[in-house]
Structure formats: C-alpha cells, structure tokens
Amino acid sequence: MTSEILIAPSILAADFARLGEEIAAIDAAGADWIHCDVMDGHFVPNISFGADVIKAIRPLTKKVFDVHLMIAPVDPYLEAFAKAGADVITVHAEAGAHLDRSLQAIRALGKKAGVGLCPSTPESAIEYVLDRLDLVLVMTVNPGFGGQAFLESQLEKIRRIRSMIGDRPIRLEVDGGITRDNAAAVGAAGADTLVAGSAVFRGKSIADYAANIAAIRVAAEAGRVPKLQHRSPRKMG
Secondary structure: OOOOOEEEEEHHHOOHHHHHHHHHHHHHOOOOEEEEEEEEOOOOOOEOOOHHHHHHHHHHOOOEEEEEEEOOOOHHHHHHHHHHOOOEEEEEOOOOOOHHHHHHHHHHOOOEEEEEEOOOOOHHHHOOOHHHOOEEEEEOOOOOOOOOOOOOOHHHHHHHHHHHHOOOOOEEEEEOOOOOOOHHHHHHHOOOEEEEOOOOOOOOOHHHHHHHHHHHHHHHHHHHHHHHOOOOOOOOO
C-alpha cells in the first residue's frame, strides 16, 4: 500500500536556542510530521535530547511527533517517551535482543510502532515483525550526526522493503541526507515519508522553510508518478 508523501523535518537541525520558534515555523511551513532524533551517546556517537525536551515542545504543535529512538537499551524508556507526547515511536532492530517484545510494548502504550534499520542491516531483520509495524525507517546515513551524504546503496533496500510491505498499512520512511536532489530517487524506490534536517532548516524564515519542504515533496512525488498514475493516495497518521 502506497500512501501520499509526508515530509518530517528533523529538529536535530534546528536552532536549539530558538527551538520553540523553530517548531512553530516548520508547522506553519507545511511540515506533516515533526521528527525527533533521540541519541544516547552509546548506541550512536552523539547525544541529542530526551523525553523532557519532547514534553516541553509538545504543546507547540498538533502535528504528529515522530520519535526516533537511537538508544540502547530502549525498553526502559518507552513509557517516558509515550507520556512525553510521542505519536510514533521507532526503535532500532539493532538496539535490543527482543524486537517483537519492544514493538508489543509500544503498541500497549497506545502508540504507533516503528523499526529503524542502519545501513548495514538487511531488510530480513523485520520479516517476522511486519504485522506489528506501523512504520519502517531506513537509515540512508550511519546514525549519529546530521548533515551526512546520502548512501545510494540503500535505494535497493527501500525497494525490497516496499515489496515486503505489500498491502499492509505500513509507512516506509527514509532518514539521512535527504535533499530535493535525491528525493525523486527515494520516492521512486517506494518511500512515502521523508525525514530531512539540513535541507529543511536552510534559511531563516518560514518562507524559506516552506520552499524547502515544498521542493522535497514535489521531487519525491515526481519520482513516484509512474507507480501512482492509476492509484489514489492514502494518508495514514
């Protein structure tokens, strides 16, 4: 099942000194979701922010909070992020021994469940949990830092996961190095949710952010036109 393109700006690229203003700006600029990259300095080589920051910014927008947990262990913190206001909680297949259990816990908290895959992780890692998923996130950079170059090697993985998903109502999200220049290839491969940080927060005004979001969306939609010419898009979330 292929849904309409959603753009989820990553606040990791925002000006943290003005984070509240930045949230309001991307909301007004047409962001569909707000992507929150949580890093622990252990699973990935960087530290970003935790549940308290998400709780503080939650009242600033009604948009979906797409919380990407790059932490290990992850299970002890799921409830805190759910209570902080996450709508979608994505955990990494590589971050724990019991992925199925983690996904059950997210669903039990009333949240949508996602799995993230690092570049070296094959799509087979999600084969036996597909029916517990609302989202699959393919990392197109090695997680830990913003501003990295897109790894074209992941396009084939995206295509394979799109085939695996079939008619299931699962969003296929891509995160890492997304720009207007590669969004068409990502859309053509089957992704329907694009995370972009630096490419969205380039500029200083709402108008700049709106133009950046629109350019990525248009490119992604153009890339998938041949696949959708006989279909009607469907939005989930």
